[in-house]
Every structure is written in C-alpha cells, then in structure tokens.
Amino acid sequence: MKPSPKQKKPQIIRRRQMPSPPTKENTQKEVNATQTIQQLGQTNVATVQPDSGIHTISIIGQIEGHLTLPPQNKTTKYEHVIPQLVAIEQNPNIRGLLVILNTVGGDVEAGLAIAEMIDTLSKPTVSLVLGGGHSIGVPIAVSADYSFITETATMTIHPIRLSGLVIGVPQTYEYLDKMQDRVIKFVTKHSRITEEKFRQLMFCTNQLARDIGTVMVGKDAVSVGLIDEVGGLSQAVKKLQEMINERKEKEVLH
Amino acid sequence: MLWTIMPLALVMEGSETFKPQYREIRRNNAIIIVEESDPVTAKIVRVISTNPSDYLNPALQPGNIIKLEAIDYQ
Numbered sequence: 001m002k003p004s005p006k007q008k009k010p011q012i013i014r015r016r017q018m019p020s021p022p023t024k025e026n027t028q029k030e031v032n033a034t035q036t037i038q039q040l041g042q043t044n045v046a047t048v049q050p051d052s053g054i055h056t057i058s059i060i061g062q063i064e065g066h067l068t069l070p071p072q073n074k075t076t077k078y079e080h081v082i083p084q085l086v087a088i089e090q091n092p093n094i095r096g097l098l099v100i101l102n103t104v105g106g107d108v109e110a111g112l113a114i115a116e117m118i119d120t121l122s123k124p125t126v127s128l129v130l131g132g133g134h135s136i137g138v139p140i141a142v143s144a145d146y147s148f149i150t151e152t153a154t155m156t157i158h159p160i161r162l163s164g165l166v167i168g169v170p171q172t173y174e175y176l177d178k179m180q181d182r183v184i185k186f187v188t189k190h191s192r193i194t195e196e197k198f199r200q201l202m203f204c205t206n207q208l209a210r211d212i213g214t215v216m217v218g219k220d221a222v223s224v225g226l227i228d229e230v231g232g233l234s235q236a237v238k239k240l241q242e243m244i245n246e247r248k249e250k251e252v253l254h
Numbered sequence: 255m256l257w258t259i260m261p262l263a264l265v266m267e268g269s270e271t272f273k274p275q276y277r278e279i280r281r282n283n284a285i286i287i288v289e290e291s292d293p294v295t296a297k298i299v300r301v302i303s304t305n306p307s308d309y310l311n312p313a314l315q316p317g318n319i320i321k322l323e324a325i326d327y328q
Contacts, residue, residue, distance in 0.1 A: 052306070054306070055304035055305055055306070056304060056306055057304055071272065071273060071274060071276075072269045072272060080285060080302050084302075084303075084304045087283070087304070088304055094304075097304070
C-alpha cells in the first residue's frame with residue numbers, strides 16, 4: 001500500500017520536534033554541572049587523553065588486610081588493589097603503572113602481597129612517595145622498577161612489633177623475627193641498600209623520641225640507597241614515559 | 255600525627271559515633287564507594303580506579319548523587 005502524502009507529513013513534524021524539548025539527558029547534564037560547582041567550585045574538570053597508557057594506583061592511609069579497620073581510618077584495601085593489578089597486567093592498552101604512596105603502614109601480609117604483585121608486573125612501574133611512606137610502605141615503594149621520593153616526604157623504618165602490626169595470629173618473638181626477615185629480604189633485593197645498613201636504620205636508638213628506628217626525609221632515603229631519585233610528579237611521569245618508549249623500541253626491533 | 259591549630263578534641267569530635275553505611279558499586283571498570291541515602295539513591299564518597307580519566311569524569315565526582323540500579327545490590 002502506497003502511503004498518501006497526508007500520512008507522511010505528521011511523521012516529519014514528529015522527527016523535527018524530537019530534539020528540541022529538554023530531554024532527560026539534558027536535565028541530567030545540568031544537574032551534574034550544578035553538582036560539580038557545589039563540590040569542586042568549578043563547572044569543567046580537565047580531561048586526560050583517553051589513551052595515555054599510564055594508569056595509577058594510590059596507596060593511601062592504612063593498608064588494610066585481614067581485618068576491617070574502624071570507619072574513621074582511611075584505608076587502602078588489598079581486595080581493591082590486587083584485582084586492579086591483575087587487570088593492568090592483562091590489558092594491552094595499559095603500558096605503564098604509576099604507584100603513588102602516602103601511607104602510614106598497615107598489614108604486613110597485605111603490604112607484601114601488593115609489593116610482590118607490583119614487582120612481578122611485566123609492564124614498567126614507577127613509584128612516587130609523597131608525604132609519607134612508612135613501615136610496610138617501604139617495600140611497596142621499592143617494588144617498582146624505579147622509585148621517586150619528594151623532597152619533603154618521609155619514610156620511617158622501625159622494627160615489627162606486637163603493637164598491632166601483626167594481626168590475627170598469636171605471635172611469638174620468632175614469628176615476628178621471621179616476618180621482619182621477609183620484609184628486610186624484599187627491601188634489600190629490590191633496592192641498593194644493604195641488609196646490614198637496613199638493619200642498622202631499623203634498630204637505631206637515637207632518632208625517634210620514644211621508639212627505635214629511623215625517619216628519613218627526601219634525599220636521605222636516596223643517599224642510603226632505598227629510593228632511586230628525589231623528584232615529583234613530572235619526573236615520575238617522564239621516567240615512566242621513557243621506560244614505556246624504550247620498551248616500544250625493543251618490541252619494534254624484535 | 256596531626257599538626258593543626260585546632261584542638262585535638264574538636265578534630266576528633268564525633269568519630270566514635272560516626273558510622274556511615276557505605277556500599278561498593280561498579281561503574282564501568284571503577285569501584286565507587288557510595289553512601290546510601292535511600293534504597294534508590296546514593297552519594298559518591300570515593301572512586302577507586304587505576305584509570306586516571308575516571309577521576310576526571312564529571313558523573314563520578316565525589317559528592318554527586320547517583321541512582322542505584324538493581325545490579326548494585328547483587
């Protein structure tokens with residue numbers, strides 16, 4: 001059956017009217033814009049290139065492992081970080097990983113797990129210590145292929161004790177000692193520091209007021225060989241980009 | 255360690271009674287931690303993702319109110 005011109009006309013009108021009234025999408029955009037003004041004080045947030053190839057993980061607050069910490073603690077949960085590392089390893093579009101640390105330490109097993117995962121990642125990794133990378137943050141910082149620390153950032157090295165660092169297991173002195181050896185072995189294997197020097201820093205008695213251990217600020221961590229370089233965000237991203245480019249060149253050659 | 259001109263008691267006030275109900279949901283490849291206001295809406299508290307552009311996505315900015323889907327409850 002041939003459609004008469006009378007029947008065709010209303011169809012065209014309907015099509016033209018479609019985009020003009022405020023659709024659900026438009027109102028949603030406006031709502032988003034007002035919310036951004038309320039929360040961030042601006043309407044537009046800068047966007048990054050969709051395929052810069054660099055992904056980032058921030059290790060902040062307490063590293064949370066086998067026990068859930070009370071809600072006022074800011075935590076990095078290993079059940080969040082580990083699947084993300086697996087995804088980074090498998091996704092061909094991700095070319096490098098930047099790990100940003102500002103942590104006060106936390107669960108030894110969870111911290112070591114994250115450190116081992118970053119270490120065995122086949123893609124270039126760079127870590128950047130900002131503010132603080134204390135206790136179990138130290139092995140995570142050294143697990144990357146190249147590490148940076150900002151000038152004002154600090155790292156505290158102190159012995160593993162009964163003060164809640166090891167949780168959920170009845171501890172003996174030998175157990176703590178073994179745990180400590182695991183951390184020391186990992187750190188000395190992945191940085192330029194010697195085991196002797198690391199132990200000396202760990203059991204230093206004249207640095208902390210009511211505790212044994214050492215606090216290292218920025219370039220101190222570099223001079224003892226724990227961290228590779230003093231630098232900030234631009235140096236870290238630049239280094240990662242260089243490592244990614246080197247790998248690309250190698251891939252072309254083979 | 256806190257270094258502030260505010261008295262510690264003031265800073266920590268209410269931390270004992272502060273017990274928000276958080277829920278983890280997924281949007282694309284990001285984990286979003288939200289605070290439920292009622293069964294269908296929630297406020298974004300934190301974004302967990304390795305993709306830097308997720309943190310710049312206006313729809314995922316912390317503080318935004320989003321609608322919860324049935325799949326978020328699984």
